[in-house]
Amino acid sequence: MKSISLNITKAASFLAEGAVKAYEPKVKAAQEALENGTCEGNDFLGWLHLPSSITPEFLNEIQAVANTLREKCEVVVVAGIGGSYLGARAVIEGLSNSFAWLVNDKKNPTILFAGNNIGEDYLYELTSFLKDKKFGVINISKSGTTTETALAFRLLKKQCEDQRGKEEAKDVIVAVTDAKKGAARTCADKEGYKSFIIPDNVGGRFSVLTPVGLLPIAVAGFDVKQLVAGAADMEKACGKDVAFDENPAAIYAATRQALYTQAGKKIEIVCNFQPKLHYFAEWWKQLYGESEGKDQKGIFPAACDFTTDLHSMGQWIQEGERSIFETVISVETPNEKLLFPHDNENLDGLNFLEGKRVDEVNKMAELGTRLAHVDGGVPNILVNVPELNAYYLGQLIYFFEKACGISGLLEEVNPFNQPGVEAYKKNMFALLNKPGYEAESKAIQERLANEK
Numbered sequence: 001m002k003s004i005s006l007n008i009t010k011a012a013s014f015l016a017e018g019a020v021k022a023y024e025p026k027v028k029a030a031q032e033a034l035e036n037g038t039c040e041g042n043d044f045l046g047w048l049h050l051p052s053s054i055t056p057e058f059l060n061e062i063q064a065v066a067n068t069l070r071e072k073c074e075v076v077v078v079a080g081i082g083g084s085y086l087g088a089r090a091v092i093e094g095l096s097n098s099f100a101w102l103v104n105d106k107k108n109p110t111i112l113f114a115g116n117n118i119g120e121d122y123l124y125e126l127t128s129f130l131k132d133k134k135f136g137v138i139n140i141s142k143s144g145t146t147t148e149t150a151l152a153f154r155l156l157k158k159q160c161e162d163q164r165g166k167e168e169a170k171d172v173i174v175a176v177t178d179a180k181k182g183a184a185r186t187c188a189d190k191e192g193y194k195s196f197i198i199p200d201n202v203g204g205r206f207s208v209l210t211p212v213g214l215l216p217i218a219v220a221g222f223d224v225k226q227l228v229a230g231a232a233d234m235e236k237a238c239g240k241d242v243a244f245d246e247n248p249a250a251i252y253a254a255t256r257q258a259l260y261t262q263a264g265k266k267i268e269i270v271c272n273f274q275p276k277l278h279y280f281a282e283w284w285k286q287l288y289g290e291s292e293g294k295d296q297k298g299i300f301p302a303a304c305d306f307t308t309d310l311h312s313m314g315q316w317i318q319e320g321e322r323s324i325f326e327t328v329i330s331v332e333t334p335n336e337k338l339l340f341p342h343d344n345e346n347l348d349g350l351n352f353l354e355g356k357r358v359d360e361v362n363k364m365a366e367l368g369t370r371l372a373h374v375d376g377g378v379p380n381i382l383v384n385v386p387e388l389n390a391y392y393l394g395q396l397i398y399f400f401e402k403a404c405g406i407s408g409l410l411e412e413v414n415p416f417n418q419p420g421v422e423a424y425k426k427n428m429f430a431l432l433n434k435p436g437y438e439a440e441s442k443a444i445q446e447r448l449a450n451e452k
């Protein structure tokens with residue numbers, strides 16, 4: 001079986017010789033700290049050996065519940081936000097037909113997402129769309145109290161019960177939440193929904209290989225066994241005893257830290273040349289943004305879809321402030337084959353491409369872009385993916401998770417907390433006069449009055 005691979009040549013050339021290798025002792029210390037649980041945030045290390053600890057029995061249980069939803073639903077709405085949303089969407093969109101929701105072949109339910117925003121139009125349009133559909137809901141929330149998700153779930157639960165009756169609704173609503181606490185747990189237990197537990201020691205953004213990601217992915221019809229197998233193989237490839245030079249997570253973490261601290265590269269842009277990877281980059285952004293952006297430090301994680309964004313962000317990347325580096329996720333072989341046709345008139349002048357695969361053009365665009373950006377002062381890291389399937393996405397997920405854990409420790413922050421995300425919630429609850437927030441409500445009203 002092939003593996004994803006890393007090439008840092010076009011990034012190392014922006015650094016002093018040996019700058020990446022110089023991180024070896026620090027990376028080793030970070031790896032040891034993760035393994036021994038001696039780092040900050042050590043109560044959230046459940047992801048570290050998660051892939052190798054997932055049993056076939058557990059995956060069979062996930063598959064059985066997924067099959068029930070697949071049999072009984074035309075549409076399954078996955079309600080969740082942040083870590084309770086992005087991993088599932090990344091994998092589902094990465095593996096789906098780009099037009100899946102339009103060309104539904106009836107073999108797989110349509111997967112829709114909710115609970116990741118508070119847009120009234122979005123929820124109105126979603127609930128309108130669902131009016132004549134046999135739909136089910138997967139309600140995902142570790143805390144069980146996240147406003148965006150709870151709000152969407154209340155609407156969806158009621159609609160599902162109204163349309164199918166309370167008894168039948170029970171078979172098509174599944175909760176993925178904490179074992180004991182939170183409103184999602186209370187509701188699942190009271191209503192008798194099938195539920196899965198999010199382990200205490202796995203934080204949201206590291207939870208795609210728990211039922212948070214596995215259940216929606218299985219419902220969408222993708223092979224969760226292969227996904228986990230890929231992640232488990234990458235767990236070995238990134239293990240603490242693998243030599244630094246051969247460990248992709250170690251090299252990636254060290255390279256980006258060297259670019260950040262020694263070359264003034266404050267922004268990392270993850271780029272793809274396959275639109276299906278858009279949500280993979282969204283998942284990556286959350287993983288790195290929430291893990292590293294604290295204590296007034298951290299590489300800013302950004303993402304671009306190429307070649308689309310070369311016609312919007314390309315100018316900035318080529319000639320703007322030289323504070324960026326790129327990490328290109330390159331898919332070696334597409335799953336489908338499409339040849340460029342001949343045209344007798346050749347009005348577009350493109351007959352020179354006749355008979356070539358579309359991907360050959362894409363690959364030259366990719367190489368041309370990487371060379372141009374390097375020439376423009378943008379270091380480039382390449383992550384090569386043999387093909388887009390569940391196995392390699394599993395590898396990619398674990399690779400980025402492991403590198404993220406190491407990176408956070410190299411940066412000397414706790415990579416596993418996210419205290420900053422509470423600030424907006426506190427203000428929102430105060431502004432909405434949520435019970436329990438009386439003092440905050442008073443304070444924020446006074447502040448707003450003074451700012452007038």
Ligand code: PA5
Nearest residue numbers: 082083084141142143146204205
């Ligand atoms: O990574 C995280 O911890 C967050 O992004 C959470 O996943 C997100 O806020 C959703 O939280 P919850 O699953 O508790 O609803």
